[in-house]
Amino acid sequence: MKQFTLKVKSVENATHDVLRIRIEKPQGFEFEPGQATEIAIKKKDWEFELRPFTFTCLPSDDYLEFTIKTYPEHKGVTNELLNLKAGDELIVGEPWGTINYKGPGVFIAGGAGVTPFIAIFRHLHSKNEIGNNKLIFANKTSADIINKDEFSKILGDNFVNILSHEEKTGYAHGYIDLNLLKQHTEQGLYYYVCGPDPMMDIMVDYLHQLGVNDKYIVKEEF
């Protein structure tokens, strides 16, 4: 698989533990919103430590963007990315297929599982095709909600938040359950699910219970 060594243009915090990293884009580089690639840090001892991350920029942007949750306790790549600064280099592979947009639906995300949906929603918004698509976004606290202002602006009332570790006015409290999903289930919609393994299993199980056929479930496990 082809690899590119690309200079970091900027690193900023998207939340207290999520980085927004923008890097150079090679000429002619193309990807579909929702696709991911493998990234390593061009630095001694880290060059072969590849990890999958999703493009969160628009295909038309003149940079590549990644939105990356960091796990200092893993002492792995995301922890090392906390030291990244403009001018450093990343090794980036070619894009590969994960989630892609198949049609109007309900997007269900847990934490950093929202990243493929950032790219998809930005793309739909840029084409004026956001329609009635909905995002149900589960987080521990409101401080963990990635791109909260942008999603509110793009989706309005179709941005549904639920917090498991904080009770706050205007936010549902708890975990995404059958009842919440039922309120958003309609025939002919697609259900896009992305998040940690246990959450994925339970969401797919709920969708089956609500009579959603597998062909309408698009999923990616993080």
Ligand SMILES: Cc1cc2nc3c(=O)[nH]c(=O)nc-3n(C[C@H](O)[C@H](O)[C@H](O)COP(=O)(O)OP(=O)(O)OC[C@H]3O[C@@H](n4cnc5c(N)ncnc54)[C@H](O)[C@@H]3O)c2cc1C
């Ligand atoms: C297709 C795809 C796309 C993805 N896109 C994104 C994205 O856009 N943004 C994003 O934030 N994430 C994304 N992820 C998830 C991301 O790849 C992982 O969070 C990342 O690989 C973690 O790398 P790491 O080196 O920091 O830790 P890991 O590789 O998970 O762990 C490094 C080491 O830490 C130890 N470890 C593992 N778990 C724990 C734990 N709970 N406590 C203590 N130690 C532990 C293990 O020994 C492990 O070898 C994506 C995943 C997939 C599959």
